[in-house]
Amino acid sequence: MAEKRIYDSIIIGAGPGGLQAAIYLGRYRRDVLLIDRTGGRTWHAKHIENFLSQKLITGEEIITKGMEQAKSFGVKIEKGKVTSVTKRDHFEVQTEKDVYHSLFVIVSSGVYDILPPVENLYSFFGTSFFTCVDCDGYRTTGKKMVILGNDIEAVNHAFAMREMYTPDITVILDSPRIPPEYEEELKDENIRFVAGRPVRLVGKENLEAVELDNGHRIACEVIMSTYGYHRNDDFLSGLPLKRNPGGYFITDPHYESSLSGLYIVGPLNTGHDQVVIAAGEGAVAAIELNKRLIERKKMAYFLE
Ligand SMILES: Cc1cc2nc3c(=O)[nH]c(=O)nc-3n(C[C@H](O)[C@H](O)[C@H](O)COP(=O)(O)OP(=O)(O)OC[C@H]3O[C@@H](n4cnc5c(N)ncnc54)[C@H](O)[C@@H]3O)c2cc1C
Incomplete structure (x- = not known):
């Protein structure tokens, strides 16, 4: 009523x-x-x-x-x-x-x-799959990290995360190309870059890897996702x-x-x-x- x-x-x-x-x-x-x-x-x-x-x-x-x-x-x-x-x-x-x-x-x-359509995501959301540097960046300190995204924002996150938290970073981008100067900078900073579409998170208790649509697995302990809100x-x-x-x-x-x-x-x-x-x-x-x-x-x- x-x-x-x-x-x-x-x-x-x-x-x-x-x-x-x-x-x-x-x-x-x-x-x-x-x-x-x-x-x-x-x-x-x-x-x-x-x-x-x-x-x-x-x-x-x-x-x-x-x-x-x-x-x-x-x-x-x-x-x-x-x-x-x-x-x-x-x-x-x-x-x-x-x-x-x-x-x-x-x-x-x-x-x-905005989350990528990745199988098993909610098993790790908030514990090792993160979306916010201000909230959870600190919790990635010293860990093997994957950064997911579909634009240059992911690359910018990688530089910031490397400066603050961990040197062990792989950037996985949905889009195959990034401007060449960024690719150079990633190499200089020892940040790995992979073009591909993530489809599944692998791991039981702990996150172990991200699986791509070509079957390839990228090992990681934590993920920072940068698709926005x-x-x-x-x-x-x-x-x-x-x-x-x-x-x-x-x-x-x-x-x-x-x-x-x-x-x-x-x-x-x-x-x-x-x-x-x-x-x-x-x-x-x-x-x-x-x-x-x-x-x-x-x-x-x-x-x-
Ligand atoms: C995994 C994770 C970890 C985080 N960690 C931290 C942290 O460590 N530190 C920190 O400061 N922040 C953290 N945050 C961010 C924090 O949760 C946000 O800052 C906070 O949610 C903002 O508060 P809010 O009141 O604006 O919105 P919310 O908490 O999102 O609340 C909004 C409420 O409005 C309701 N609502 C929406 N639309 C409608 C509608 N049409 N009708 C009725 N109700 C509606 C929603 O259901 C919800 O209950 C984290 C967020 C996530 C997802």
Whole structure:
């Protein structure tokens, strides 16, 4: 059944960004609904060790504890996939089953990895198959590494990984050619280059190799995949939101988008995709949004 209630804020996405915003708004004793379809990037992070004061924590722990914390401050959490957001005098947030109303919206729906169609990938995803240098680069230190990709980004990753973490690198590119000057540089740095299409990851407990479509196997202990991300933002397509040339949403320093009252935090704006950054942005958006609610009340009082 559709609800008639108008929330102070609806938050879309229960990752670190959305949960941190929910905790702040809950503690301001605001009327908050958090909608999440479950299964974002943070769920896949099995080994987070760059979050202040946490020697080691999993993404699942952050989300589970964050949900409990948000609930303890009165935040209502609904499972559901948001399909559209519209704005008239207030926001309407449509899910596959219901429509909800609010004065403000915080979007924290994150991104998802573009992964190559490789058999057995999820056996190693997050443990030895990685997609993010800032997250897991450190964990490749001294290991036999393969870098997968389909453009020059993979080669650039190889130079960076060699500088920081390991000299033992093979770059496997879907596309057969790279500019000759890059090939030269790879040789100079002792980085191996193979053109081919990966089809399978080999190994049981531990990753042992990548198999190519020609049957050839390249031995490795870790993989850094460089195919990039897609944004979870289809549901915003009906709104007049400004984006930069890269497609990221333009926001002000408090993460308010070009549509008044709609805040966008996490990797959908130009920020880096990190737990602490998404959480920090969620906190900023919530503090600013709360100030707006206070102003709104003041205005209503003077207009009476
Ligand atoms: C393998 C792996 C390891 C990582 N390791 C680290 C690390 O060590 N350190 C670190 O800082 N970061 C790490 N990260 C990155 C970290 O997970 C991201 O920074 C974080 O996910 C960003 O938080 P977020 O709140 O923006 O998005 P997410 O955590 O992706 O949360 C978004 C939420 O929105 C939901 N959602 C999306 N679309 C909709 C919709 N239409 N309707 C309703 N809900 C929706 C999703 O289901 C999800 O629950 C890692 C990521 C991966 C994949």
